[in-house]
Amino acid sequence: MGLKEQLTEDMRAAMKARDEVVTGTLRMALAAVGVAEVAGKAKRELSDDEVLAVLAKEAKKRREAEVAFADAGRAEQAAKERAEEEVLARYLPKQLSDTELVELVTQTLAAGGFSGMGVMGPAMKAVQAAVAGRAEGGKVSAEVRRQLAA
Template sequence: MGTLKDRLNDDLHTAMKSRDELTTATLRMTLAAVRNAEVAGSQARALSDDEVLAVLSKESKKRREAATAFADAGRGEQAAKERSEGEIIDRYLPKQLSDDEIAEVVAGALTAGGFSGKAQMGPAMKAAQAAVAGRAEGGRVAAEVRRQLSI
């Protein structure tokens, strides 16, 4: 199997052939974000699948935040479009962990690293994020780390 970027390109071509305008537009925006990440910095380079996943996570989060903003502003149609785009991007992301699963993974990371007390929040977060590996948003992980360190 090819890389995640190859899969995105293949799915873009399939969407174009089937004239699926929403999927086509969403995948084009997503691939543009991946290409921008590839040329960011001092030298252009190909992204690994993990780096492409990070870009996809960021794009998905943008869609959720935009949908919330549009809904709060009373623009339901635009909010629905943003949610639909987010759902298309979410197909390429790993399954998100539930709150219970996050608590379990964070507890394991904190125990393995021997972290206790709020003074070790930074290193504990780094260990927890590595254990979660993109399967949950940073804010949810940070809240759980904070909760477990304060016990």
């Protein structure tokens, strides 16, 4: 069973259980997947990796919205965004801890022979491939920049 089918099954189960947060979140996620499928020249079925990318993007939107609502003093709306992000997190790969990220970046830079800020682009490409969606791009970029500058 593919990830999209799993999302659909879980949404149906949440509907039967009358779990509004999970139902709404999965409905939104499936809508985002549907939009991604029809984007471009021809409608096509997304692979599981592409569906994961869409879910990661949606989870990031929820985290950013939570911070914005919290900063604006809207705690109830921030809690709703946090709950939605937690539902999406169930389908995403386990995120790397800061220590694991530092180790992974160090190993990848050493293996590729990257040094100096002039190779930031190729270094980021190599590290992003090694990270494979298990850390946010901003955190990865900051760590790569820190290690290349050292």
